[in-house]
Amino acid sequence: MCEANAYLRKDGNDELFLEMVDRVVPGEEGLLLEDIFGRRKVIKAKIVELALVDHRIVLEKDEQN
Amino acid sequence: MCEANAYLRKDGNDELFLEMVDRVVPGEEGLLLEDIFGRRKVIKAKIVELALVDHRIVLEKDEQN
Numbered sequence: 001m002c003e004a005n006a007y008l009r010k011d012g013n014d015e016l017f018l019e020m021v022d023r024v025v026p027g028e029e030g031l032l033l034e035d036i037f038g039r040r041k042v043i044k045a046k047i048v049e050l051a052l053v054d055h056r057i058v059l060e061k062d063e064q065n
Numbered sequence: 066m067c068e069a070n071a072y073l074r075k076d077g078n079d080e081l082f083l084e085m086v087d088r089v090v091p092g093e094e095g096l097l098l099e100d101i102f103g104r105r106k107v108i109k110a111k112i113v114e115l116a117l118v119d120h121r122i123v124l125e126k127d128e129q130n
Contacts, residue, residue, distance in 0.1 A: 001118060002067035002069070002117050002118055002120060003117050003118060004067070004117055021117065022116065022117050022118045023114070023115060023116050023117070024112070024114070024115040025113070025114050025115075026111070026112065026113065036118060046091070047089070047091065047112060048090070048091065049088070049089070049090050050088060050089040050090075050115070050122075051087065051088050052067050052068050052069055052086065052087050052088070052117070053066060053067055053068060053087045053101060055067060057115075
């Protein structure tokens, strides 16, 4: 399985936000993340880096929020 | 290896843009995509969907460009 873990970057540190993410879809409410079990989280953030071979998605909260 | 293929969505069709993408990093010039061999492409586009289990990254050109 090629899911990835999503991390939230805060002050240079990456904190785990959601594991085993399959889908990421930007929408008006923010980013919708869905893991391989169908569990969903929405966050007002942007993608700052994908590193798929390392199974990493790095997010940063939107500044205006 | 958990790389993905990047597609550009145009009029509802997804055209292959870059295969075996490892890294995606948004920057001022647009999205930087790097494949597992280190080959890079930059495109003024946004991510509209990640579907990692399907190895898919779907992009759409920025409207203002």
